[in-house]
Amino acid sequence: MAPSSSRPLALVTGGRRGIGRAIAARLAETGFDLALTDLQADETIAEDLRVHGAGVLLVASDLADLAEHERTIEAVVDRFGRIDCLVNNAGIASPVRGDLLALSAADFDRVIAVNLRGTLFFTQAVARRMLELGESGGHDRSIITISSANAEMATVERGDYSISKAGLSMLTKLFALRLADAGIAVFEVRPGLIRTDMTTVVRERYARMIADGVVPLGRWGEAGDVADVVAGLASGAFRFATGSVIAADGGLAIPRF
Numbered sequence: 001m002a003p004s005s006s007r008p009l010a011l012v013t014g015g016r017r018g019i020g021r022a023i024a025a026r027l028a029e030t031g032f033d034l035a036l037t038d039l040q041a042d043e044t045i046a047e048d049l050r051v052h053g054a055g056v057l058l059v060a061s062d063l064a065d066l067a068e069h070e071r072t073i074e075a076v077v078d079r080f081g082r083i084d085c086l087v088n089n090a091g092i093a094s095p096v097r098g099d100l101l102a103l104s105a106a107d108f109d110r111v112i113a114v115n116l117r118g119t120l121f122f123t124q125a126v127a128r129r130m131l132e133l134g135e136s137g138g139h140d141r142s143i144i145t146i147s148s149a150n151a152e153m154a155t156v157e158r159g160d161y162s163i164s165k166a167g168l169s170m171l172t173k174l175f176a177l178r179l180a181d182a183g184i185a186v187f188e189v190r191p192g193l194i195r196t197d198m199t200t201v202v203r204e205r206y207a208r209m210i211a212d213g214v215v216p217l218g219r220w221g222e223a224g225d226v227a228d229v230v231a232g233l234a235s236g237a238f239r240f241a242t243g244s245v246i247a248a249d250g251g252l253a254i255p256r257f
Helices: 018-029 043-050 066-080 105-133 156-182 197-211 223-234
Strands: 009-013 033-038 056-060 085-088 141-146 184-191 245-248
Touching: 009 018, 009 066, 009 105, 018 033, 018 043, 018 085, 018 223, 033 066, 043 056, 056 066, 066 105, 085 105, 085 223, 105 141, 105 156, 141 156, 141 223, 156 184, 184 223, 223 245
Parallel strands: 009 033, 009 085, 033 056, 085 141, 141 184, 184 245
Antiparallel strands: none
């Protein structure tokens, strides 16, 4: 195990692009070292993060492959000697947007395998290691899961995705209860209409909806908006709010009539 850095360590899944990349950059700016997982490693990300003085480790891994979880965690602990914050960001969109009555078992299984099953068991493995390592350096510890407004708001043409995100909401509650006595705060962040690669295929449709007032703040969300929320939670400033849900959606999910 490498000597522990004076900076806290954040492990961000799906950190190569979009919201995950923005989260990594924001955490680097606020004083974290970073371990990023994704299907591919992108050295340009590491270069960007090191500008902020962050130590960086990139691990190529598939979240859906449970057999890779321990290898990933070992690589992180060997490099940094600690895990202070886990950001569960990795996820995939519905392979097919369409009629719920036509949803295939194969597409459902694929989405659940990454978004819910993979996240659940990776969180379990990381939580075990965090408990084993114990507190170090006086840093706050947290687990932050990026779900979606679809955890509560149903989108019929994305049933598989919506179900997976609803499951992440319960995951947050369960881990918040299990880890409370260890002082590990657990949060759920629900982005709304965020301008990323994942929303490219519906960009025009969502732009019209925003223009029609579906988002009270009147604009697209940006990856940086979500990153700012995560950085605040990871800072330890909200340690008495464990189990909480934070909507990063510009008011999208507020019930209206």
